[in-house]
Structure formats: structure tokens, C-alpha cells
Amino acid sequence: MRLHVTYTGGTIGMVESPDGLVPGADLRGWLFQLLRQGSDLDSSKVSLTALDPLIDSSNATPGSWQSIIDDLWRFHDSADAFIVLHGTDTMSYTTSALSYALTDFGKPVVFTGSQHPLGKIESDATANVTGAFNAVLSGHAQGVELFFGHHLFAGNRVTKASSWAFEGFASPITGPVAQSGTPWHWNDAGSEGCGWRNPAPYRQHDIAVVTMVPGISADRLASMLAPHPQAVLIRAYGVGNMPDAVPGLTDAIRAVADGGAPVIVASQCQQAEVMLGRYQAGAGLAEVGACSAVDMTFEAVYTKIMFLLSQGLGAADFTDWVGRPIAGEVSSPQQ
Known part of the structure; x- marks a missing residue:
């Protein structure tokens, strides 16, 4: 399987600065080392785009959503599944937005991030990223989904529930799509929609x-x-x-x-x-x-x-x- 990773910024790749956490960690090196050490996946079959500029997700806009969409389509034919590394503050907005725009994408897109930067010993970055990889490698992931804190959620049914807990997201109406474990437990994937062919790009509206x-x-x-x-x-x-x-x-x-x-x-x-x-x-x-x-x-x-x-x-x-x-x-x- 060929995978593509889109890195947008967020806590997972942040480092300390005099003004607080800012993007700056060597996420590419960390990610590929993680693949070499803990995955059967051939790292040569994984590509990565770091969007420019990397942002704290609090600064996300509809233009940011469109930048991710454009990157996913750019690699659509060269990858079988996609992972997006995103900040937690607005990740559920982005997953919802992309679910509408990618109904004809035809390949799974799984978002994840972390509550603590990858360089911290207490970080949940490794667990969340490996969980996202396992979700797309399982063959069960579909559409736009979000993996966080041992749970996989439909991207447009999830909300951020905690700014500090490792299980930082919840799906209060439908519940999670799956829970990671040995083995993973999969639930009903939920309802589908009408789709939207050839959507116009996202624009800012009042x-x-x-x-x-x-x-x-x-x-x-x-x-x-x-x-x-x-x-x-x-x-x-x-x-x-x-x-x-x-x-x-x-x-x-x-x-x-x-x-x-x-x-x-x-x-x-x-x-x-x-x-x-x-x-x-x-x-x-x-x-x-x-x-x-x-x-x-x-x-x-x-x-x-x-x-x-x-x-x-x-x-x-x-x-x-x-x-x-x-x-x-x-x-x-x-x-």
C-alpha cells in the first residue's frame, strides 16, 4: 500500500519558544523513523507534504481547508490512502469540511494529531499516528475520518471534548467507528449521503x-x-x-x-x-x-x-x- 501524509502544523510538531509553542520539530525525520522501527510498511512507499506555512490550527480558515483538499487531489493517483496531521483545536471543523468536498475522492483520509508535542516524554503523538496508520492499513477506513485517543470517528460526527485528556474527541450522537485494541473493534459505519460531484473550492463567507x-x-x-x-x-x-x-x-x-x-x-x-x-x-x-x-x-x-x-x-x-x-x-x- 502507498500512503501520503499531509502535515498542516499543530501541537504534534511544535517546539517551545519565548512566545509559547510554535511549529518547528523535525516531523519528517520522526515520522520515517517511526515507520522504520514499528511498522511493516515500506517507508519508500510513504510520501509527505508539509504545507507552507505550517500553522497553529487556531489560525485555520476555509482557505486552509482548500489547501489540504488540493494537496490530497495532487497525490490522489499515486497513493492508496491518506493521513493528515493537524492541530486539535479546529481539527473537527476541517474533517467536517473535507467530508463534503471529498465525497467522490474514493480513498480513505484519516486525520490525527496530539495533545502534547512529539518531543515530550508524555506525548500521545506516537499512539495517535500509529493508530491512524493502522486505520488506513486495515482496509476498513472510508471517507474522511479522525483517529484520536484509541478511537476512530466519522469526520463529520466528531467534536473536540477536552483540551487535555488523551481521549480528546467524542462523537456524542453516533459514537466511534472503531476502537483500537487487540483486535480492533469496528462498529456500524453509519449513514451515507448523497455526495457532491465537482464541488467548487471553499471560499470565505460571512x-x-x-x-x-x-x-x-x-x-x-x-x-x-x-x-x-x-x-x-x-x-x-x-x-x-x-x-x-x-x-x-x-x-x-x-x-x-x-x-x-x-x-x-x-x-x-x-x-x-x-x-x-x-x-x-x-x-x-x-x-x-x-x-x-x-x-x-x-x-x-x-x-x-x-x-x-x-x-x-x-x-x-x-x-x-x-x-x-x-x-x-x-x-x-x-x-
């Missing part, structure tokens, strides 16, 4: 993210939505509720919706299905034409909005696609 909190006022919400964004993602309570007793709050959202910007409602709960209008407190969102994120993670719905805007969809098609699974990111079509 998405407003609003979290409903007790005491929010209509004036504050209106100021957060001025000027009007291209889309609004509301992190509501429970199954899609908001304070319906606050005068003018729904009107502030209606003004944006009437201006043509789609309004999408996700839940603040990690385990939830958004059902607009199930409670009276969610009726206002349904009345202004907001659509449900169903049971998508926050990362999955945010990147899906960015993906759909990058495809240049009209309002009706956009709303339709929010609830339709492109790559298994949502359990069922929006009702």
Missing part, C-alpha cells in the same frame, strides 16, 4: 454565529447581526428554542431572513435533534423560515453552511440541502 443566553436583548442581537451576514447560525436551547418573551428578538432575526440570508438553528446540547415549533418557545424561529440542523454537530453544520455558500446555491436549494446528508453528517433528511 456567517454570523449567535448563541442564545438568558438575558439577551433584541438590541444586542440586532447589533450582532449588523451589517446583515450571508447566513446566520443560531445555537438555540434544547430542540430549537429561544426566549420568545423578549420583545423584538424574533423581529431581529426576521429582518435578516427577509433580506435573503438563510437562518439555521442548531442546539447547544451535544445530543439533540432540532425540531422547530415543538415548543412554543421555538415557534418564532419556524415562523421566520429558519431551518433545522437536525442532529449535526456544531462543527458539521458550520462547515456545511460554508460549503453550501461556496457552491453558490440559491435560497431554496440552500435550505433544502441543510437537512439532506451529503456525507453522512446528519441522521435523516429534514422533515
Whole structure:
């Protein structure tokens, strides 16, 4: 098997500096030494790209996602499987984003990283990287996935759960695809999607993210939505509720919706299905034409909005696609 590794930066290859951790470790040397010492894989069949510049994943943008996509396609015909080394802070955003853009890629892409740099004795880098290699070598990996802390997750069903624990990621709705061990235990791969042929590249778009909190006022919400964004993602309570007793709050959202910007409602709960209008407190969102994120993670719905805007969809098609699974990111079509 021929493998390609894309290194984007992140904690795994960082070193100490006067300003804190920054990229700078000899990741290439470490990786190939790891392969020589602990793998039957011929290192001559492994290629590596270090993106320029290497970044802390906190600085990732839609352009960063596209750079990874472009690198994967560049090596598509010369490799059988792919590993992406990425920082943990936004890795679940990137895996979600790539899952939509690579539905016709046809080869497994497994992301991983670490909570501690590879040069630290307490580092989890070796365990995570060898786990990612084992996942792609198993023949079971498919689509875009993320390996971390002994678990393999669907890339668009995962969220970062801890900034310090070695099991730093979780998949609260669907659970992991597999757990490493002797032998590995594989679970149901989950639902598939409609796919998306020949997607347009990711572009930066203005998405407003609003979290409903007790005491929010209509004036504050209106100021957060001025000027009007291209889309609004509301992190509501429970199954899609908001304070319906606050005068003018729904009107502030209606003004944006009437201006043509789609309004999408996700839940603040990690385990939830958004059902607009199930409670009276969610009726206002349904009345202004907001659509449900169903049971998508926050990362999955945010990147899906960015993906759909990058495809240049009209309002009706956009709303339709929010609830339709492109790559298994949502359990069922929006009702």
C-alpha cells in the first residue's frame, strides 16, 4: 500500500519558544523513523507534504481547508490512502469540511494529531499516528475520518471534548467507528449521503454565529447581526428554542431572513435533534423560515453552511440541502 501524509502544523510538531509553542520539530525525520522501527510498511512507499506555512490550527480558515483538499487531489493517483496531521483545536471543523468536498475522492483520509508535542516524554503523538496508520492499513477506513485517543470517528460526527485528556474527541450522537485494541473493534459505519460531484473550492463567507443566553436583548442581537451576514447560525436551547418573551428578538432575526440570508438553528446540547415549533418557545424561529440542523454537530453544520455558500446555491436549494446528508453528517433528511 502507498500512503501520503499531509502535515498542516499543530501541537504534534511544535517546539517551545519565548512566545509559547510554535511549529518547528523535525516531523519528517520522526515520522520515517517511526515507520522504520514499528511498522511493516515500506517507508519508500510513504510520501509527505508539509504545507507552507505550517500553522497553529487556531489560525485555520476555509482557505486552509482548500489547501489540504488540493494537496490530497495532487497525490490522489499515486497513493492508496491518506493521513493528515493537524492541530486539535479546529481539527473537527476541517474533517467536517473535507467530508463534503471529498465525497467522490474514493480513498480513505484519516486525520490525527496530539495533545502534547512529539518531543515530550508524555506525548500521545506516537499512539495517535500509529493508530491512524493502522486505520488506513486495515482496509476498513472510508471517507474522511479522525483517529484520536484509541478511537476512530466519522469526520463529520466528531467534536473536540477536552483540551487535555488523551481521549480528546467524542462523537456524542453516533459514537466511534472503531476502537483500537487487540483486535480492533469496528462498529456500524453509519449513514451515507448523497455526495457532491465537482464541488467548487471553499471560499470565505460571512456567517454570523449567535448563541442564545438568558438575558439577551433584541438590541444586542440586532447589533450582532449588523451589517446583515450571508447566513446566520443560531445555537438555540434544547430542540430549537429561544426566549420568545423578549420583545423584538424574533423581529431581529426576521429582518435578516427577509433580506435573503438563510437562518439555521442548531442546539447547544451535544445530543439533540432540532425540531422547530415543538415548543412554543421555538415557534418564532419556524415562523421566520429558519431551518433545522437536525442532529449535526456544531462543527458539521458550520462547515456545511460554508460549503453550501461556496457552491453558490440559491435560497431554496440552500435550505433544502441543510437537512439532506451529503456525507453522512446528519441522521435523516429534514422533515
